[in-house]
Amino acid sequence: MAIRDILIWPNPILATKAEPVVTIDEDLKRVALDMVETMYAARGIGLAANQIGITKRLVVIDLNSEEDEEHDPALGPHIFINPVITAREGSVLWEEGCLSVPGEVGDVERSANITLCYNDLNGDEITVDASELMAVCIQHELDHLNGVVFPERMHDRSRAREIRLAMKSFKSS
Numbered sequence: 001m002a003i004r005d006i007l008i009w010p011n012p013i014l015a016t017k018a019e020p021v022v023t024i025d026e027d028l029k030r031v032a033l034d035m036v037e038t039m040y041a042a043r044g045i046g047l048a049a050n051q052i053g054i055t056k057r058l059v060v061i062d063l064n065s066e067e068d069e070e071h072d073p074a075l076g077p078h079i080f081i082n083p084v085i086t087a088r089e090g091s092v093l094w095e096e097g098c099l100s101v102p103g104e105v106g107d108v109e110r111s112a113n114i115t116l117c118y119n120d121l122n123g124d125e126i127t128v129d130a131s132e133l134m135a136v137c138i139q140h141e142l143d144h145l146n147g148v149v150f151p152e153r154m155h156d157r158s159r160a161r162e163i164r165l166a167m168k169s170f171k172s173s
């Protein structure tokens, strides 16, 4: 596995709509495992393939905190291929951050409960219900696949502009 560079918003690849995954081959599995490793190295809880420059519909999520010795498999790591939200209910305001928007957070309105369909690495089709942080994180990552980054969803437009300006002066180390 390898740690990949994470693109910083507003990189144009982050505004690109990702293409469906057609074949789940060794290359795709390697990318997925690299994404998990990259997410852990950056201390994030989710990563979309766009964020490492690959415009395919592939997302990884792990809500386990790094201090936990035993990972709860319900919290991750999850690898979602061609994820689609098939049902939504309620709404929730959540303070979000993003590995592509380092050091910044903002409130975003999301659906409170969702149903997600996706393929796993075996190509099996899976349907799960999610709520709270898992639902928010899935919606955040699926936005990436559609070329949307969280400041673009913020109701506070002046704060979103401040974040965009802060990113212009951000230099990746």
Ligand SMILES: [Zn+2]
Binding pocket: 097, 098, 099, 100, 140, 141, 144
């Ligand atoms: Zn993000």
